[in-house]
Amino acid sequence: MPPACGLVFPLVRRGLALCGVVAALVLASPALAAPAPFGRTCAAQQGVRFCGGTVATRVPSFDGVPLDVDVTLPPTGDGPWPTIVLMHGWGGSKTDYESTTGPDGDGNETYHWNNVYFAQRGYAVVNYTARGWGDSCGSASSRAADPSGCAQGWLHLADQRYEAHDTQYLLGLLADEGITKPDAIGVTGISYGGGQSMELAFLRDRVRQLPSQGSGFVPWTSPKGTPMSITAAYPRWPWSDLVNSLEPNGRFLDFAVPGPNDTRVPLGVAKTSYVQGLYALGLAGGYYSPPGLDPNADLTTWNARVLAGEPEDSESTAISNQIFDFHQAFGLPGTPAPMLLQSGWTDDLFPPEESLRAYNLIRASNPSAPVSLQFGDLGHARGTNAPAMDKALQDQGSAFFDHYLKGASGGPAPGAVTAYLEVCPPGSPVSAPFNAPSWPAIHPGSVTFGSAAAQTVTSTGGNQSTATKYDPIAGGSNSCTQVPAEHASGTAVYEGPASNGYTMLGLPTVSAHINVTGQFGQLDSRLWDVGPDGNQTLISRGVYRLLDNQQGNIVFQLHGNGWRFAPGHKPKLELLGRDSPYLRPSNGSFSIQVTNVHVELPTVEGPGAAGGQVKAPGARRIKLSVRPRRPHAGHRVRLIFYAKITPAGHRLPVKGATIRFAGHKVKTNRHGRAVMHLRFKKAGRRRATATRSGLLKGRTVVHVRRRAKH
Secondary structure, rough: OOOHHHHHHHOOHHHHHHHHHHHHHHHHHHHHOOOHHHHHOOEOOOOOOEEOHHHHHEEEEOOOOOOOOOOOOOOOOOOOOEEEEEEEEEOOHHHHHHHOOOOOOHHHHHOOOOOOHHHOOOEEEEEEOOOOOOHHHHHHHHHHHHHOOOOOOOOOOOOOOOOOOOHHHHHHHHHOOOOOOEEEEEEEEOOHHHHHHHHHHHHOEEOOOHHHHOOOOOEEEEOOEEOOOOOOEEEEEEOOOOHHOOOOOOOOOOOOOOOOOOOOOOOOOOOHHHHHHHHHHHHEEEEEOOOOOOOOOHHHHHHHHHHOOOOOOOOHHHHHHHHHHHHHOOOOOOOOOOOEEHHHHHHOOOOOOHHHEEEHHHHHOOOOOOEEEEEEEEOOOOOOOOOHHHHHOOOHHHHHHHOOOOOOOOOOOOOOOOEEEOOOOOOOOOOOOEOOOOOHHHHOOEEEEEEEOOOEEOOOOOOOHHHOOOOOOOOOOOOEEEEEEOOOOEEEEEEEOOOOOOOEEEEEEEEEEEEEEOOOOOOEEEEEEEEEOOOOEEEEEEEEOOOOOOEEEEEEEOOOOOEEOOOEEEEEEEEEEOOOOOOOOOOOOEEEEEEEEEEEEEEEEOOOHHHHOEEOOOOEEEEEEEEEEEEEEOOOEEEEEEEEOOOHHHEEEEOOOEEEEEEEEOOOOOOOEEEEEEEEOOOOOEEEEEEEOOEEEEEEEEEOOOOOOO
C-alpha cells in the first residue's frame, strides 16, 4: 500500500476509494509541473520546446547585470538534461545560433550546430546574449529598461571573472531548477564565443573571483550549493592567447611546449585592420566602459595604446598582462575538460596556432589527454567556409558531445587531427579529409629550400598594392586571389624548385641569420604558390618582432595551411618589413640583412615522395645523441644524453623530453640534456629513446663494450 493510503484509510469510511484518488494525484503531480527554465512558459515549435526570453524577463547575473537568455528543451520529458551552451561571436546576440528552419540550421556554419538540432537530440540548450551586447545592456533601450542593473553592464572582453562567470551562474540556476545535469555540460561558440568556451574548459569546476575578492579561484557550485563542472568544450575559431592573436610576436613554434611569457616578451605587432575593425564594431553595437573608469575593462584606452605602437612602455605591459591573466584560457592552471578545437588555415585573426598552443600544452602534461583538432579553409576572413567542410566537421563535433555528455560511442579519438585543404577557387569540390592520430603524425615529411646569399629587407619595402589586396578587412579578397609574381624593392625572396606534386599541411618553419640596423624592427612573411603562368597565390603569412639592432639566428613559423602544390608550381617565401594595413607599420626605421635562410614545408606525404622532393621532417624529429657511446661493462658510467631538433637547419635544444634507457627514465633540462649514472653487467647494444608531445620520437644506440682488462 502506498504511504498516502496508510495515512488516509483509517480516517475515512470509504478509504479504499479515496486512496485511489490520492495515489493518482500523487503519481500525476510531476507531469502537471511542466519544466519552466527561469520561470518561462515554453512553446512547442520545430519539434522542440522553446522557452524564449525578452527584455522584461531578463535573468539577473551574479552581480545583477540583466542577461537576455533563451532556453530550448527536448520535445518531451521533465529533465534534468545534458546541457549545451551556444555562445555568439563579437557583435552578435543570442539569436545567432538559433535556427528558424529546423535542425539543419540557417546556414552552413549552423548546420547541425544550433538550438533546435541539439534539443531534438535530447539536450537542453542555452543561448544568451553576452553582457554588453544587444539586450544584455548593449543597446541604449536595454539599458534604459534597467538603469541600475546595466550601470556597469559593459563589455569585459571575455573576462574569466565576468563573462565566463555569467555562463556558470546561468547554468547553476538551471541545475537548481532541475533543467541541467550539473555533471553533463558542454560549451561551444564561434570566435568570441569560442574563446569563452575554451576559458570555461580550463576553468572546468572553478569560478574566478571578482577583482574585489582577489581574483582567485573557488569551487563552482550552483546558488543552492550543487557542485558544477564543464564536461566537454568545442571551441570554434577561438583564441587561446589573446595577446598573441592581436599582437603576435612570432615566438610560437608548433613543435615546442609554449611558455607563459612567449607571447609577451617582446610584445608583438598589432593586427591593425582587425583591431580597428573590432573596436569599431563594439563602439557601434556594444557598451564600452567610459575611459579610465574600469581598469579591468577599459577597452577604449587599451585600443588607443595598442594602435599607438612602439616604443612599448609600462602601460602597454600592464595591458598585455591584464589580457593574459584574465581574458584567455592559456595561462590558467589545472587540467581542462575534454576539448575539440577548430581553426581555419586562412583565418588571419585567430589562425591555427591558437588551437595548437592549447593542444601542445595539454598533451605535454598528458600525452593521452582528450583534446583533438579540426582544421580547414574556414574561420574569419579570408576563410572560404565551404559548406561541405563545415557540415562534416560539425557532425564530428556533435558526435564529440554525444560521447562525453551522453556516453555514446564515436567522436574523434584523443589527440586526433582532422584536416581539409584550402578550397580554390571558391565553390570547388572539397578535398577528402586527412586524418592522423596526432599533430606530428599528419605531416610525416617535408620539402625544404632556401639560400645562404645575403638579401636586405627594409622598413619601407614591398608593394603596397599587393599588401592592400590581401588585407582581410580592406582588401575584400578571397583566399584564392592572385597577383603577378614579383620581387618588390626592399624585400627578400626565396624560391623553391618546381613541385613534382606534394601537399603541404601544417606550419612552414623558417630559420635565418639576421643583422638588424635600427629600432622597432619586424620581419613580416608571406608564402606564395607561383604558377607556371607567372601568377602567385598567397598560401600563408606571419610576423616576427625583432629586437633593436638584433643579430644572430632566429626560427619562426607562418600561420600554416593545407595546400596542394600542383606539378610545375613553385613555393616562394617573401620576407618584408611592412605588411600594412593588415599589420601595423613600425614607428621606427630599420633594415635587416638576411642570410642562411632555410624553409621547411610540412607535407602529408612521407620521405621519398614526389620524386624524392619530400624528405624527413627535421623540424619535428628529435635527434638524440649520447656521450660516451661506447662505455665499458663493469664500471659505473655517467651517460649524458642530448636531445635537439633542427628546424630548417637550425639546432634547438628540446626541454622536457623523456629519455628511456636500460629500464630508467629521466627528463631533459632547458639545454636538452639529461644525465644517468649506470653500471652495465655485460656487453651488448642497448637502445635509448627520446619522446615529447608534439615531436617525433628520437633514437640512439649505446654500444656497451666488454669489461676492460687491467
